[in-house]
Amino acid sequence: MTSAPVDVAREYVRLGLRFDRLESGFVDAYTGDPRIRAAVEDEPAPTPQGLRDQARTLLGELDAARLPADRTAFLRGQLTGLECSARKMSGEPVAFRDEVRSYFQVDVELGDPxxxxxxxAALEELLPGDGTLAERYARHRRREECPPQRLEVAVQALSSALRDRVRSGYGLPEAETVRYEVVTDKPWSGFNYYEGAYRSxxxxxxxxxxxxxxxxxxxxxxxxPGHHTEHCRKEQGLVERAGRVEHTVFLVNTPECLMAEGLADLGVDAAVGEGWGRWSAEVLGDLGLRFDGDLAERIAAATAPLNRVRQDAALMLHDRGADPDDVVAHLQRWSLVSDERARQQLRFLTHPLWRAYITTYVxxxxxxxxxxxxxxxxQSAADRFLRLLDEPLTPAVVAGELQAA
Known part of the structure; x- marks a missing residue:
């Protein structure tokens, strides 16, 4: 008598929820049956070793599950990330580069100075004047600061304008909504809490x-068209229409994070494209908030290579064992940021849950x-971007398509 096949997708959801009991925040979003979460909460307390073994068992069951290829690839990547997280939680030594590869399916190296x-040099030309480049860049950034008391109204205006473009360009569920709140004492600049039913x-x-x-x-x-839009479209398409329960849970330090953050960082390009600086200046100008949109766009293009400096910092800390003060100095030198902002970045890079996460952005x-x-x-850029919003793509699949192209 043969045993019934394991429902790998449902067991993956339960496994992900168990990780949240060991590390609060590991589950970024859960939109599935609340009874499943309640049942997991009533289980005996999980152990890292137990979760590691469960991840390995499910990986071993994947081929026998005979799921479509894209589901299999997605679940294999997710379970591999979870298996590594469990090993880290148990205190097993895992080299930082191996950790990143297991989580996100990419290899990382230090950037080129x-x-x-x-x-x-490109920034020097855009910001002439007295003082060092870091001083001039800091003055420019201060000129662009949003008054704290106007932050919420500025965010609401931009959200409304971007929503209109995304609704017409990509489509959104009719009932979707986003509400904003201003918080403090966090290691990140912004965070999407997806609540399900098309609400964030x-x-x-x-x-x-x-x-x-x-x-x-x-x-x-x-x-x-970032996190909220992706969650809405995948809930509508992959979960409600296709019944893919694995997309009812979104887990930190898994390949889907790299896909989601890369997609979200392309958001302005996907929603507005070239000329986004002038477009944004017009939206905010209606509120009496002024900045030079054309210059902002040129500066963003010039400084894009500096985004990799943040990953350098993570590698210096966790791969090379550098002194934190040396890492702060590296961030200040190449990212041209203040000591305060560099130390805020260091806070993110040393958080137990988020230490490898900077790779998802870079x-x-x-x-x-x-x-x-x-x-x-x-194929239009919009149609290509729509695949990111709708399909369960993985970094490995995308890299394979890119190599084939």
């Missing part, structure tokens, strides 16, 4: 100043922007 120096709560961290030219990116990243953006650019001639 020559590229950073070239970015500095987006928290904006006011610990550090927000610049007017960065607010469009923040709102696009968290809401339209490698996610690079992988997906390259994949969008390499689309077939007959």
């Amino acid at each position: 020559a590229h950073y120096a070239a970015a500095h 709560r987006v928290a904006i961290n006011a610990d550090l100043p927000h610049r007017l030219s960065q607010l469009p990116h923040l709102v696009a990243h968290e809401s339209y 490698e996610g953006f690079e992988l997906l922007s390259g994949w969008l650019s390499a689309r077939p001639a007959e």
Whole structure:
């Protein structure tokens, strides 16, 4: 007598919920049956070793489950990330680069200082004047700061304008909503809490100043067409229509995070495209909030190579054992940020749950922007981006398509 096949997708959901009992926040979102979560909460307390073994068992059951290839690839990547997280939680030594590869299906290396120096040279031309480049850049950033008392109204205006573009360009469920709140004492600048039923709560961290030219990116990243839009479309398509229960849970430190953050960082490009600076300046100008949109767009292009400096910092800390003060100095030198902002970044990089997560932004953006650019001639950028919103793609699958192209 043969035993019934394991429902790998449902067991994966239960396994993910068990991780949240060991590390609060590991489950970024859960929109499934509340009875499943309640049942997991009533189980005996899980152990890292037990979760590791469960992940390995489910990995071994995947081929026998005979799921479609895209479901199998998605679940294999997710379970591999969970198995590594369990090993880390149990105190097993895992090299940082191996940790990142297991979580996100990418290999990471230190950036090239020559590229950073070239970015500095480009910025020098855009910001002439007295003082060092870091001083001039800091003055420019201060000129762009949003008054704290106007932050919420600015976010709401940008959200409304981006929502209109996403609704017409990509489509949204009729009932979707986003509500915003301003918070403090967090290691991130913004966070999307997806609540299910097409609802999100987006928290904006006011610990550090927000610049007017960065607010469009923040709102696009968290809401339209970023995290909120992706959650809505996948809940509607993959969960409700296709019955893929694995997409009722979103777990930290898994391949889907790199996909989601890369997609979200492409948000302004996908919703507005070239000319986003002037467009954003017009939206905020209606509120009496002024900045030079054309200059902001040129500066963003010039400084794009510096995004990798944040990943350098993680590698220095966790792969090379560098002194935190040396890491802060590296961030200040190449990212041209203040000591305060560098130490805020360090807080994120040393958080037990988030220490490897910076890779999702750096490698996610690079992988997906390259994949969008390499689309077939007959496919529009919007149609290509729609695949990111709707399909259970993985970094490995995207890298394979990019290599084939």
